[in-house]
Amino acid sequence: MTTTATHRTEPATVSGTWLLGTTREFLRDPLGAGLRGFDECGDVARYEFGPPGMRREYFIIGDPDGAAQILNAPTNRNYRKEGRFYRPMRDMFGNGLVTSQDDTWQRQRRFIQPLFTAHSVDGYADSMVGEVDRTVTTWRARPEAVIDIGAEMTRLTLAIVARVLFGEDSTRMVPIVRSTFPVLGRAVRSRGLSPVALPLNWPSPANRRITRAQHAINAVCDEIIAHRRAAEVPGSDLIGRLVSARDGDDTLSDNEIRDQVKIFLFAGHDTTATALTFALHLLGAAPHIQAKVREEADRILTGPSPTAADIHALTYTTMVLKEATRLYPSAPYLPRQTVQDSDICGFHIPAGAGVTVAPWIIHHRADLWPEPYRFDPDRFDPDQDRQLHRFAWFPFGHGPRGCIGQRFAMLEAALTLATLVRDFEFTTPPGDIEVTADVVLHPVGEVPCHVRPRA
Numbered sequence: 001m002t003t004t005a006t007h008r009t010e011p012a013t014v015s016g017t018w019l020l021g022t023t024r025e026f027l028r029d030p031l032g033a034g035l036r037g038f039d040e041c042g043d044v045a046r047y048e049f050g051p052p053g054m055r056r057e058y059f060i061i062g063d064p065d066g067a068a069q070i071l072n073a074p075t076n077r078n079y080r081k082e083g084r085f086y087r088p089m090r091d092m093f094g095n096g097l098v099t100s101q102d103d104t105w106q107r108q109r110r111f112i113q114p115l116f117t118a119h120s121v122d123g124y125a126d127s128m129v130g131e132v133d134r135t136v137t138t139w140r141a142r143p144e145a146v147i148d149i150g151a152e153m154t155r156l157t158l159a160i161v162a163r164v165l166f167g168e169d170s171t172r173m174v175p176i177v178r179s180t181f182p183v184l185g186r187a188v189r190s191r192g193l194s195p196v197a198l199p200l201n202w203p204s205p206a207n208r209r210i211t212r213a214q215h216a217i218n219a220v221c222d223e224i225i226a227h228r229r230a231a232e233v234p235g236s237d238l239i240g241r242l243v244s245a246r247d248g249d250d251t252l253s254d255n256e257i258r259d260q261v262k263i264f265l266f267a268g269h270d271t272t273a274t275a276l277t278f279a280l281h282l283l284g285a286a287p288h289i290q291a292k293v294r295e296e297a298d299r300i301l302t303g304p305s306p307t308a309a310d311i312h313a314l315t316y317t318t319m320v321l322k323e324a325t326r327l328y329p330s331a332p333y334l335p336r337q338t339v340q341d342s343d344i345c346g347f348h349i350p351a352g353a354g355v356t357v358a359p360w361i362i363h364h365r366a367d368l369w370p371e372p373y374r375f376d377p378d379r380f381d382p383d384q385d386r387q388l389h390r391f392a393w394f395p396f397g398h399g400p401r402g403c404i405g406q407r408f409a410m411l412e413a414a415l416t417l418a419t420l421v422r423d424f425e426f427t428t429p430p431g432d433i434e435v436t437a438d439v440v441l442h443p444v445g446e447v448p449c450h451v452r453p454r455a
Contacts, residue, residue: 284428
């Protein structure tokens with residue numbers, strides 16, 4: 001909404017150092033910096049990044065009505081995926097559905113939307129079940145132990161998304177993604193916050209690491225796409241369906257398919273791994289809630305292989321996942337850039353400014369969520385869920401640019417959580433888990449959990 005008022009209320013500025021503002025704090029602890037800004041300044045907090053003479057201002061929105069204004073159509077046309085964070089995302093992961101805009105995004109959406117309808121997503125359930133069953137078999141073959149549940153969930157969700165994307169080629173992709181994506185994710189945050197980002201063709205050590213990672217992931221994607229182009233039947237997995245996709249006479253180019261694949265690989269495993277990691281971590285410290293998930297799984301997952309209908313019937317398991325993603329939203333910040341001067345929550349935001357919607361803050365507001373740091377899946381009982389502000393919980397974004405893979409992620413996460421809790425008991429050692437964010441939220445270091453097979 002463009003403001004025409006002559007008197008404009010400016011947001012308060014978060015305290016920082018004279019030399020760098022809040023740059024160092026945001027690099028060191030972006031989540032804590034966001035909460036501190038909300039505590040100091042309220043719904044709209046102004047941050048300063050960079051040294052004097054090169055300083056940039058940035059605004060973080062911690063209000064659900066402000067989030068609705070930015071993310072919903074038609075007002076979202078004033079808040080674009082531009083600025084210091086989306087440029088490096090495009091540089092690292094390509095111009096796929098998450099990062100593209102305008103006619104390019106509309107075109108990509110027409111091709112890709114049919115692949116993520118309810119019916120299409122339910123068709124991926126068998127691939128999901130196969131990978132989860134492999135994890136169960138592996139875990140049962142070893143004695144009970146304390147394991148890094150974060151690493152295990154990252155491995156599992158990457159195997160699932162690679163299987164859905166690449167089918168029989170998935171085993172080639174997994175080790176390459178595991179070695180390259182952490183490099184690219186860190187580069188997005190460091191380049192987004194840096195006052196001066198070196199051109200990628202400058203031979204700095206960081207740029208050389210980025211270039212090696214990009215070459216590795218691009219080369220294997222291009223090889224698989226070329227193989228599918230040459231095949232009589234491209235395949236029924238997602239990459240085969242992208243190769244076969246048509247919009248009238250129009251098709252996706254090899255570069256477009258590669259960019260979509262990289263975005264799906266990134267968004268399709270990291271975010272779900274985060275949700276499952278913290279769901280299991282929370283259940284390990286709440287045995288009475290874990291028992292309710294297990295009872296539901298024992299009651300519903302009775303056949304030889306769970307179906308999509310079985311997974312959709314896991315109501316309480318879904319409540320647990322919603323609460324876990326409230327406490328630990330995989331996308332804690334959703335950055336945009338203003339086109340025109342705006343009024344958000346009564347505060348003036350100038351044209352061209354970086355503005356970020358913060359699920360991390362909104363999900364922890366005590367006025368929306370009493371005792372906001374307490375793990376309580378009953379908050380998402382269907383009767384209570386309907387009474388929530390629709391922007392009180394939005395770990396997958398919202399509006400036209402909301403995550404197209406939300407249905408896929410929730411199906412995968414519910415199946416995985418119910419199956420693992422049915423077959424194993426989880427106990428979380430005492431102590432908090434430190435978290436941070438580059439493009440997505442993730443734990444700092446290991447997430448230990450004692451896992452014991454059920455008899």
